[in-house]
Amino acid sequence: MKILYFAWMRQRIGASSEDIDLPDSVNTVDGLVDWLISRGDGYAQAFAKRGVIRAAVNQEYVQFDHAVANGDEIAFFPPVTGG
Amino acid sequence: MIRVQEEDFDIGAELAALSAGDTSIGGVASFAGLVRDMAPIDGTVREITTMTLEHYPGMTEKKLVAIEAEANDRWPLAASLIIHRYGTLAPGDQIVLVACASVHRQAAFDACQFLMDWLKTDAPFWKLEDTDAGGVWVDTRDSDGKAKLRWANKPDPAS
Numbered sequence: 001m002k003i004l005y006f007a008w009m010r011q012r013i014g015a016s017s018e019d020i021d022l023p024d025s026v027n028t029v030d031g032l033v034d035w036l037i038s039r040g041d042g043y044a045q046a047f048a049k050r051g052v053i054r055a056a057v058n059q060e061y062v063q064f065d066h067a068v069a070n071g072d073e074i075a076f077f078p079p080v081t082g083g
Numbered sequence: 084m085i086r087v088q089e090e091d092f093d094i095g096a097e098l099a100a101l102s103a104g105d106t107s108i109g110g111v112a113s114f115a116g117l118v119r120d121m122a123p124i125d126g127t128v129r130e131i132t133t134m135t136l137e138h139y140p141g142m143t144e145k146k147l148v149a150i151e152a153e154a155n156d157r158w159p160l161a162a163s164l165i166i167h168r169y170g171t172l173a174p175g176d177q178i179v180l181v182a183c184a185s186v187h188r189q190a191a192f193d194a195c196q197f198l199m200d201w202l203k204t205d206a207p208f209w210k211l212e213d214t215d216a217g218g219v220w221v222d223t224r225d226s227d228g229k230a231k232l233r234w235a236n237k238p239d240p241a242s
Contacts, residue, residue: 059145
């Protein structure tokens with residue numbers, strides 16, 4: 001699974017993307033966030049305000065109860081501010 | 084048409100190209116967004132030295148195509164255009180251009196506002212403002228969400 005991070009999430013985690021093998025126990029965006037937070041302080045800081053963060057699975061916005069699977073492209077980012 | 088690019092654009096040339104060859108077009112409405120030189124950051128108005136726009140390549144183009152399609156579904160447009168830049172820009176630089184051409188002006192005006200309101204909340208771009216106090220990520224504005232809500236109902240096709 002490919003995970004992408006943007007804006008201040010990228011800065012806090014210290015990477016713009018990473019490839020991971022999804023543990024069998026993780027099958028939703030929420031579960032993935034819990035698992036990422038357990039990996040270190042940068043993740044914990046980046047996901048501290050979980051309610052603010054947006055997620056996209058395969059480049060479509062999703063809610064955090066959305067399913068995830070190995071092979072998906074998942075992105076986490078703050079609310080968008082273009083225009 | 085949508086374009087996501089680092090380079091600047093020429094508004095005059097873009098608008099001329101949009102209506103070229105279609106003499107049924109009665110009007111072209113457009114909006115250009117520019118980098119401001121000042122911004123309130125944590126209650127203090129600060130001078131902006133540069134603004135850096137980050138985006139999600141792939142998803143950005145997908146969302147802009149979808150937003151443009153939605154506008155064309157709602158209004159009778161002869162042509163439409165969204166150009167959005169990324170990279171590091173200076174105050175006064177152009178960030179975004181939306182333009183809509185139609186037989187009559189109302190559809191062109193309304194569709195332009197719709198495109199801007201929707202791309203503000205749906206297109207995956209993020210702005211980092213560099214100031215004398217360091218870099219600050221721009222926060223979303225409540226007014227942007229409200230601006231999008233006014234398009235919750237589709238226009239009456241008879242109007």
